[in-house]
Amino acid sequence: MDSKHSEDYEIRGMRAGRTVLAILTIDDDVQLFRGNRSNFADLIRTGQSMGFIVYVVTVKNLLLTRNSLKGFVYNAENDSWQQRLLPFPDIIYNRIPQREDEELPAVKQKIEACHKHPHVKLFNPFFFNKWDLFEWLRLSKSTKPYIPTTRKLITVTGLGRMMRKHSYLYLKPESGKAGKGIMTIKVETETQQPYHLKIQENKKSATYQCSSINKLWSRIQKQSGGEAYIAQQGIDLASFNERRFDLRALVQKNQRGQWDITGIGARIAGASSITTHVPRGGMIEDPEKLLVNSFNEEQARKLLIKAKNTAVLIAKQIERASGQLLGEMSMDLGIDSVGNMWFFEANSKPMKFDEPHIRQKSLERIFHYGAYLAKMKAEKAGGA
Incomplete structure (x- = not known):
């Protein structure tokens, strides 16, 4: 039996009626792949205890025409990740960690190809906006x-309209994560500086008081750095x-x-x-x-x-x-x-x-x- 056939035979034997789930992430030049390694290790352990074959696969190694793929498995004995040849997955669980990675053309194409593939199911195809x-x-x-009440934050006029209806607003980046970039506005009309802008900075926040809506707007613009934001009624x-x-x-x-x-x-x-x-x-x-x-x-x-x-x-x-x-x-x-x-x-x-x-x-x-x-x-x- 030549090596190609013995490899296929070994892979078929490994599968033996078991469901194969691959955790999809993106490759990394320094550490092989990106993502939350302890989470991946927990998933592999849990899946194996439930009779699954589970491994981590990168977008680059997810070759949709092969019977077997190069995947990473966790070795608990020496706390290391090893690359092995593993059966093609039935299910792909998307854990690509960053929006920027998911937006890469090669990644988008691969996810699209998974959707069209007759023998694989991919779930959670993208981050929400x-x-x-x-x-x-x-x-x-x-x-x-x-x-x-939620509106896109596009113009100072639109912001003014929202502040007339709601004296407390949250401003959030459309593609934000874990509270990053969030700001709040409180309007206190009876004061000389009626607009109070609070900006989240790591574990604390900084407050700016603005005397006019235009000054408030330029501070928001500076802070958002051109990123798309939404304005939302504060609760x-x-x-x-x-x-x-x-x-x-x-x-x-x-x-x-x-x-x-x-x-x-x-x-x-x-x-x-x-x-x-x-x-x-x-x-x-x-x-x-x-x-x-x-x-x-x-x-x-x-x-x-x-x-x-x-x-x-x-x-x-x-x-x-x-x-x-x-x-x-x-x-x-x-x-x-x-x-x-x-x-x-x-x-x-x-x-x-x-x-x-x-x-x-x-x-x-x-x-x-x-x-x-x-x-x-x-x-x-x-x-x-």
Whole structure:
């Protein structure tokens, strides 16, 4: 048997009826591939314990005409990554870590080719754009009520119009991540410098007071550096010890291919931060404890149920409107001081949740959904 045939035989033997899931990332000259290595190692461990073959593959090594691919597997014994020849995947889980990487022409072409490939299913094809999310959610009567007034930040006139309606605004980069680049505006009309602009800087924020809307606009322009921004009605969020908090929901598809809540955590804003993101000084807390503190036990219980149902409802609408196959998303939901619920953000590549019970379930759910996709693929092939 020549080496080519013995290789194919070995690969077929390795597969032996098992589902193969490849974690897609981008190659790196220095460290072989990019991405959150501890997350990838956790995924590989979980998948293997559930009977899957799991490996990391780079866009460059994802050759769609081959039976086997060069992939990376984690060796726990010596805490290292090794490249091996592995079976072609049934499922591709997109974890390309940066928007800029995903925008590269070669990457876009490869993702497009995966969509057209008859034997592979790729889910979560791209990062979300904030403006698109609000447009998609506005399309449905059931999700529209959860959206704060949101406009593209294009002209000083448009900003002025919004400030006349709302004296508190959030300005967010359309393609932002983890609270980076967020600003707030508070208008206090009775003062000499009525416009208060707060800018998020790592774990603290800086405040600028402006006497005119034009001065405010030039400060915003300088700060945004030409990046596309949205302006959004500021919400008076419920707070704990005078620090605002919001809810972070993880929604994933289950073994039946249906959206389901994996878990809900809460994040309290840092002492001098304008966001609740942990990298910006936010703190993790138990959502029930915070809601009981702001409302009462009965109301807290109802709000938590509502948050779970709302997150699933929103995930369904985002997938429907995007026209793409999605498998998971994290979501920021806020509850204002009178108990209304608001949607702020969804992320198609969730960072890992620190709450252990949510973390473990989130890893398993990737493979529950992977098994569902593989079963659908097999049924389609059998019926073809």
